[in-house]
Amino acid sequence: MPNKLSSRLLLVALLLPPLVSAELAVTGVDGELERNVRAFAAIASEPCDADDRLIRRRYRTLEKEARTALEPFGYYRPAVETSLSRDDDCWRATVTVDPGEPVRLRNVDIRIDGPASTDPVFQELLSATALTPGAVLLHADYDRLKRALQVRAADRGYFKAAYSEHRLDIWPDQGMADVTLHFASGPRYRIGEIQQDQHFIDPAIVLGYLDLEVGAAYDASDIARAYRDLSDSAYFGQIEILPDVENAVGEQVPLRIVLQPANRIEYTVGVGASTDTGPRFRAGFRNNRINTRGHRFFTDLGASEVIQGLTTEYRIPLHDPRREWFSTTAAYSNEETDTFDNEAQRIGVRWTKAMGEKWLRTLSLDASRESFTVGDDRDTTLSIVPAINFDQKRSDRDIFPSHGRRLGIELRGTDESIGSSMSFVQAKVWVRFIRSFGQGNRLLARLNAGVTRSSDFAELPPSIRFFAGGDESIRGFDYDSLGPTDANGDVVGGDNLLVASLEYERHLKGNFYGAVFVDAGNAFNNTDLDAEVGAGIGIKWRSPLGPIRLYLGYPVSDSDKNPRVHLRLGADL
Incomplete structure (x- = not known):
C-alpha cells in the first residue's frame, strides 16, 4: 500500500505545473546595485500561490531590505518607494530606488x-x-x-x-x-628543522626535491614550488607540507612533511598512425621506485609497418634529483623503408643535467652493432660513440601552445682507434618555433640541419646518414626518399642536411583549424644542395588526445610525382 501511495503522489507532482515566483520590478538602479536588491528581497522567492498574509509580511520588510542591499556600495541615504499589487495570476512587487549621494x-x-x-x-x-x-x-x-x-x-x-x-x-x-x-605583523619566521613523516624512500631524495634552506625566510610560494616538485617526481601520492608554528624555536618554524607513496608500477598502451610508419602500437612499463634510493626502470615496446623496437632504461637520481640523473640504456630496433634496411642493437650510459633557462644537457656513450643495406652498400658495423646533446623547450603550455620554441644541438663521433668500424664526426641542429598573432592565427616554423665528416661514407649505417622527405621533413615526398643517389639511382643518404618549413594555421570552427605550408631542403654531399620543395594544405583537429593533422602535400619540385597524403599525431614541439 505505501508503495502505491508514493507512486500516486509522484504522478500528481509530475502533473502539477511548476511553481512561479512573484514578480519583483526594480527601477532606478542597475548592475550590481539591482542584483543586490533582488538578492536581499525575500518576497522575490515566494511563489505566486503563497498565502496572502505571508506575502504582505514579506512586503513590509521590502523597503528595509532594499536599503540594506545598497549599503555595501556606500549608499546609506537612498529614497526607496515600494508598491504591491496582484492580478489574476500572481503578486507583483515594485521597488523604486533613488540611491542619492554615496558616503x-x-x-x-x-x-x-x-x-x-x-x-x-x-x-x-x-x-x-x-x-x-x-x-x-x-x-x-x-x-x-x-x-x-x-x-x-x-x-x-x-x-x-x-x-x-x-x-x-x-x-x-x-x-x-x-x-x-x-x-x-610580529616577526617573520624562518624555516627551521625539516621533519619527514615517511619511511619508504631515502630522506635525502626528499630533501633534493625541496629546494628549501634551513634559516631562509618562510615564503608560501617556496612551499608551493616544493609541493609541485614532489608531486612531479612520481614518488609520492599524497603530500602535505605544514609549518609547525606551535613548536617554533625562537623565530624558526619547523616544517613537517607528510608523504604517502604513489603507485610504483605503471603500464601504458597506445595506438597511433602516420603515413611515414603506418599504424603503430606502443606498450610501456614503468617502475618508478625500485628501491629506497629512488631508482627507476622504464621499458617501451613499439611496432609499426616500418619500425619495430624495444628500449629499456635504468635511471639513478643524483644530488639534485629534479635536475640531474644517470642512466643505463639498452635498445633493439629494426627499420625497413623503401630506401634502406637497418637492424641495430645498442647499449649505453647517459648523464643528464638540467641547466639554466630550461636547457637539458646529456653526455652519453653508446656501443652499437648495426647490420644494414642501403643501395649497394651492405655491412655490419660496430661502434663506440660518445656524444653531447643540448635540448631546450619553452612554451606557454604543453598541448596546443600559442607560442613556444624548441632548440636542440648534438655533437657525436667516433674513431677506429677506439674500436669502431668507422670514423666520423657529426653535428646536428634542430629548431621549432610557434607564434600566435591576431585572433585564431598561428605560425609554425622548423629547421633541421646537420653536417657529417667521415673516413668512408659507405661504412656509415643509416642511423648516421641524412635523408629527407616525409611527415616531419618535406611533405609531398615519401619518408626518407630524398637524398644523394648511387650509380643505380638508389637513394643512399648524404653527409649533410638542410630542411626548413613554414606553416600558417587558421582557426575554422570549434576545434578544427586549416593550414597551408611550404617545406624545402634536402640531404646532400659537400655543398651540392639540390633543394626539393613541397607545399600544400591541411586540416587539424585538436582532439582530447592531442592534435591530429591531415595534410595534402604537392611535390612542387618534381611534377612527375603525385600528391601525397600525410597523417600525423603528436605534439607541436
Whole structure:
C-alpha cells in the first residue's frame, strides 16, 4: 500500500505545473546595485500561490531590505518607494530606488607595525588599495584589504600577525566614513628543522626535491614550488607540507612533511598512425621506485609497418634529483623503408643535467652493432660513440601552445682507434618555433640541419646518414626518399642536411583549424644542395588526445610525382 501511495503522489507532482515566483520590478538602479536588491528581497522567492498574509509580511520588510542591499556600495541615504499589487495570476512587487549621494571616505588610517612594514609585498598591497580619502565607501574594498593583509602575513611567515585595531566608522547623515586598520605583523619566521613523516624512500631524495634552506625566510610560494616538485617526481601520492608554528624555536618554524607513496608500477598502451610508419602500437612499463634510493626502470615496446623496437632504461637520481640523473640504456630496433634496411642493437650510459633557462644537457656513450643495406652498400658495423646533446623547450603550455620554441644541438663521433668500424664526426641542429598573432592565427616554423665528416661514407649505417622527405621533413615526398643517389639511382643518404618549413594555421570552427605550408631542403654531399620543395594544405583537429593533422602535400619540385597524403599525431614541439 505505501508503495502505491508514493507512486500516486509522484504522478500528481509530475502533473502539477511548476511553481512561479512573484514578480519583483526594480527601477532606478542597475548592475550590481539591482542584483543586490533582488538578492536581499525575500518576497522575490515566494511563489505566486503563497498565502496572502505571508506575502504582505514579506512586503513590509521590502523597503528595509532594499536599503540594506545598497549599503555595501556606500549608499546609506537612498529614497526607496515600494508598491504591491496582484492580478489574476500572481503578486507583483515594485521597488523604486533613488540611491542619492554615496558616503565617501574622509580619514583613512592604515598602518602596518613590525618587520612587514618594510616588506615589498605589503608595500605593494597598500599602494594598490582603493581605500583613499574622497573615494566612495565600498565595503568590499575594506573587507578585501583586511583579508589580504591576513593572507599575505600567513604566506610570508608572519604567523603572529594580528590587528591591534580595525574599525569602519560611518556617519550616514554627513556622508562620511573613516577607516582604521592597524596591523601588527610580529616577526617573520624562518624555516627551521625539516621533519619527514615517511619511511619508504631515502630522506635525502626528499630533501633534493625541496629546494628549501634551513634559516631562509618562510615564503608560501617556496612551499608551493616544493609541493609541485614532489608531486612531479612520481614518488609520492599524497603530500602535505605544514609549518609547525606551535613548536617554533625562537623565530624558526619547523616544517613537517607528510608523504604517502604513489603507485610504483605503471603500464601504458597506445595506438597511433602516420603515413611515414603506418599504424603503430606502443606498450610501456614503468617502475618508478625500485628501491629506497629512488631508482627507476622504464621499458617501451613499439611496432609499426616500418619500425619495430624495444628500449629499456635504468635511471639513478643524483644530488639534485629534479635536475640531474644517470642512466643505463639498452635498445633493439629494426627499420625497413623503401630506401634502406637497418637492424641495430645498442647499449649505453647517459648523464643528464638540467641547466639554466630550461636547457637539458646529456653526455652519453653508446656501443652499437648495426647490420644494414642501403643501395649497394651492405655491412655490419660496430661502434663506440660518445656524444653531447643540448635540448631546450619553452612554451606557454604543453598541448596546443600559442607560442613556444624548441632548440636542440648534438655533437657525436667516433674513431677506429677506439674500436669502431668507422670514423666520423657529426653535428646536428634542430629548431621549432610557434607564434600566435591576431585572433585564431598561428605560425609554425622548423629547421633541421646537420653536417657529417667521415673516413668512408659507405661504412656509415643509416642511423648516421641524412635523408629527407616525409611527415616531419618535406611533405609531398615519401619518408626518407630524398637524398644523394648511387650509380643505380638508389637513394643512399648524404653527409649533410638542410630542411626548413613554414606553416600558417587558421582557426575554422570549434576545434578544427586549416593550414597551408611550404617545406624545402634536402640531404646532400659537400655543398651540392639540390633543394626539393613541397607545399600544400591541411586540416587539424585538436582532439582530447592531442592534435591530429591531415595534410595534402604537392611535390612542387618534381611534377612527375603525385600528391601525397600525410597523417600525423603528436605534439607541436
